[in-house]
Amino acid sequence: MIEKTARKKNIHIMVAYTGGCNGCDIDIVNCVLSPFYDAEQYNVFLTWNPREADILLVSGCVTKVMTEPLKEIYEAIPEPKAVVAVGCCALMGGVYANIGGDLGTSDFIDGPVKNIIPVDINVPGCSPRPEDIIQGIVQALPKILE
Numbered sequence: 656m657i658e659k660t661a662r663k664k665n666i667h668i669m670v671a672y673t674g675g676c677n678g679c680d681i682d683i684v685n686c687v688l689s690p691f692y693d694a695e696q697y698n699v700f701l702t703w704n705p706r707e708a709d710i711l712l713v714s715g716c717v718t719k720v721m722t723e724p725l726k727e728i729y730e731a732i733p734e735p736k737a738v739v740a741v742g743c744c745a746l747m748g749g750v751y752a753n754i755g756g757d758l759g760t761s762d763f764i765d766g767p768v769k770n771i772i773p774v775d776i777n778v779p780g781c782s783p784r785p786e787d788i789i790q791g792i793v794q795a796l797p798k799i800l801e
Contacts, residue, residue, distance in 0.1 A: 664698060665698045665699075665700060666698065666699045666700070666709050666710065666792075666796065666799065667700050667701075667702040667707050667708050667709050667710075668687065668699060668700070668701055668702065668708065668709070668710045668711075668712055668792065669701075669702050669703065669704070669705055669707075669708035669710070669711050669712070669728070669732070670683050670684070670701065670712045670713075670714070671711060671712070671713045671714070671721075671725055671728055672714060672715055673713060673714065673715035673716065673717040673718060673721040673725055673745070673766070673768070674715040674716045674717060674718035674720075674721055674744070674751070674764065674766075675714065675715035675716050675742070675744040675749065675751065676744075677714075677715075678742070678781070678782035679714035679715070679741045679742035679744070679745070679782045679783065680714050680715075681782070682782050682783065682784070682785050682788060683712055683714060683741060683788055684701070685785050686785045686788050686789050686792075687699060687700070687701050688701070692785050692789065694789065694792075699792065705728045705729075705731035705732045706731055706732070706733065708732045708736070709732075709735075709736060709737070709799045710736070710737045710738075710739060710792060710795050710799065711728065711729060711732055711736065711737070711738045711739070712739045712741055712788075712791075712792075713725065713738060713739070713740050713741065713745050713768045713772075713774075714740075714741045714742050714744070714745050715742070715744050715745060715766075716744040716745070716748050716749055716751040716764045716766045716767070717745070717764060717765050717766030717767065717768055717770075717771055718763055718764050718765070718766075719763055719764065719765050722765045722771055725768075725771055725772060726771060726772060729772040735798055735799055735801060736798075736799070737775045737776065737795035737796075737798045737799055738768070738772060738773060738774050738775050738776075739774075739775065739776045739777075739778060739788075739791045739792065739795055740767070740768040740769065740774045740776070740777050740778065741778045741783060741788055741791065742778070742779075742780060742781060742782055742783055743779060743780065743781045744766070744767075744781075745766065745767060745768045746767055746768070746769075746777055746779055747767050748764055748766050748767050749781065751763075751764055751766075775795055775798060776791045776794050776795050777791075778790075778791035
């Protein structure tokens with residue numbers, strides 16, 4: 656009862672940085688913490704504890720080093736949960752997809768994110784605008800609040 660009520664009143668977002676240039680990460684944090692967008696006024700909060708998270712925002716190309724930690728973070732988030740892949744690196748490997756291997760392969764990435772964990776919402780761009788990231792979060796809300 657308390658958990659359902661709290662989930663309807665507060666949305667907690669966890670950000671997983673899985674490799675890349677961190678351009679998307681800057682815009683993700685900008686959505687929540689900057690006074691211009693200030694998602695906290697709508698009770699959308701960043702958390703670094705997967706057990707508190709409702710939505711997992713994943714950015715980056717998912718390096719081989721980050722594959723297992725990303726799976727562990729995903730498993731630790733309670734149901735119902737949603738995953739939002741942010742940026743072209745998370746969606747298709749971006750510029751890192753062909754580095755070090757033959758065309759279409761790479762020696763150091765396992766991504767995109769959909770190859771590692773299930774993805775509910777895709778937010779394209781390099782780096783996507785903060786408005787697009789917020790729209791992706793809003794599109795994930797029906798799955799969380801069902």
